[in-house]
Amino acid sequence: MSATHQECRVTILVKALPQPSKKHGETVCCAGVTPEGIWKRLYPVRFRHLSGRSSFKRWDQVHFSYSIPRQDKREESCHVHEDSIKILGDLPKAARARALNPIVLPSVAEAARRGQSLALIRPLEPRFLWKRKSDAAMAEERDAYGRAARQGSLLDKELETLEPSPYEFKFKFRDEEAEHTYTNGDWEAHAMFYRGVHSGKPEHEVLDWMDQTFNVEYPARGMAFAVGNQAKRPHIWQLLGVLRLDELSSAEKAQGSLF
Numbered sequence: 001m002s003a004t005h006q007e008c009r010v011t012i013l014v015k016a017l018p019q020p021s022k023k024h025g026e027t028v029c030c031a032g033v034t035p036e037g038i039w040k041r042l043y044p045v046r047f048r049h050l051s052g053r054s055s056f057k058r059w060d061q062v063h064f065s066y067s068i069p070r071q072d073k074r075e076e077s078c079h080v081h082e083d084s085i086k087i088l089g090d091l092p093k094a095a096r097a098r099a100l101n102p103i104v105l106p107s108v109a110e111a112a113r114r115g116q117s118l119a120l121i122r123p124l125e126p127r128f129l130w131k132r133k134s135d136a137a138m139a140e141e142r143d144a145y146g147r148a149a150r151q152g153s154l155l156d157k158e159l160e161t162l163e164p165s166p167y168e169f170k171f172k173f174r175d176e177e178a179e180h181t182y183t184n185g186d187w188e189a190h191a192m193f194y195r196g197v198h199s200g201k202p203e204h205e206v207l208d209w210m211d212q213t214f215n216v217e218y219p220a221r222g223m224a225f226a227v228g229n230q231a232k233r234p235h236i237w238q239l240l241g242v243l244r245l246d247e248l249s250s251a252e253k254a255q256g257s258l259f
Contacts, residue, residue, distance in 0.1 A: 008078065009063045010040050011091045011099070012056050013120070014226045014241040016185045018145075018162055028187065031076070031118050031228065031240065032062070037103045039076040039118040041228070042066075045085075058188065058241070059096070061088045072231045074117040097246040100224070107175035108227055108237050118228045118240075122247075123173035126223065128184075128214035130167045130207060138164060165190040167207075171214075171225070171239060182227070182239035189214075189242060214242065222246040 010032030018028050030042040042064065056062050064085045066078035091099060104120050105111050111119035133141075141164035169184040189210070196206030226241030 005065045005067060005081070006078075007063070007065050008034065008040055009061060009088065010034050010042075012058055012060050012062060013100075013243065014118075014228070015056075015058060015187045016240045017187045017190055029228075029240065030056075031226065033100070033103065039116065041074065041077045041118060042080045043069075043072070043077065045080055045082065056085070056087050058243075059090045061091055062086065063088055074229075074231060074234075075115070076118050077231075097222075097248055100243075100245060101248045104224060107177040108180065109175075109177045111227070112229070112235075112237075117231075117234065118226070120224050120226055120243075121175050123171065123223065123225050124175060126171055126173040126214070126219060126225075128211060129170045129172060130210070131170075132167055133164075138166060163194075165193055166203075167193065169193075169210075171242070173225070180237075182225075182237070184242065185238055185240050186242045218242070218244055 012030060012032040014029065014031035016029040027044040030045050031039060032042070033039055062085055064078075064080050066080045066084075069077055069079040072079075100120060104122055105114075105116075107121060108119065111121070145162045145164065169189055170181055171184055172179070172181045174180065192210060192213075193206055196209055197203065201209075222245050224243045224245040225239055226243060227237050228240050229235070229237045
């Protein structure tokens with residue numbers, strides 16, 4: 001990792017599901033776009049260790065310092081210094097479509113041809129699906145999250161073990177070049193499930209609510225997928241974020257970006 005510190009400001013678009021890490025404990029892959037429309041991947045972010053002043057959410061505009069990672073050669077990747085993260089406010093709803101539509105690409109393949117490892121695309125005919133995980137898979141995930149929660153220095157706050165979602169969420173969709181089936185790695189989708197369950201709703205009603213949201217409301221109003229590839233297997237792309245994002249009219253497109 002380069003010792004030279006750089007400064008950056010992004011609008012957060014991606015907060016992926018926490019992943020157990022042997023080196024960093026429990027980490028979250030986050031990503032955002034600079035005012036110039038350039039993607040930045042923030043890693044490693046130990047999100048549940050962050051304090052309130054730096055615990056950001058999607059659409060927050062954050063400032064941070066970072067170094068260039070040595071092992072991750074993807075151009076957008078930043079080794080973030082956690083204690084430098086500052087929330088500056090959020091990107092207003094009225095500005096989001098004009099800010100982001102200019103960077104939307106027609107396909108995952110086009111992003112790969114451009115050498116990008118992160119991209120925003122408009123899914124065509126998206127279909128949200130779910131499948132209950134096996135008891136063995138749940139036990140394995142609980143064990144991995146438990147080890148990650150216990151990992152850390154004496155200065156780190158102790159974390160409760162994260163409970164994995166009992167369902168695997170996926171999207172089937174096509175872009176302008178191919179059909180895809182991606183596991184939904186967006187933390188907000190899994191949080192949505194648990195918000196529904198903790199409100200007292202039975203699981204089938206929560207799943208019906210998610211079905212209505214992702215299969216009816218989002219496609220009707222406008223949605224976008226944030227996708228990214230893997231560092232060690234760049235040919236493998238993943239769904240990292242599901243965004244409610246209006247499409248622009250021809251007149252609005254002519255007015256340009258609001259970043």
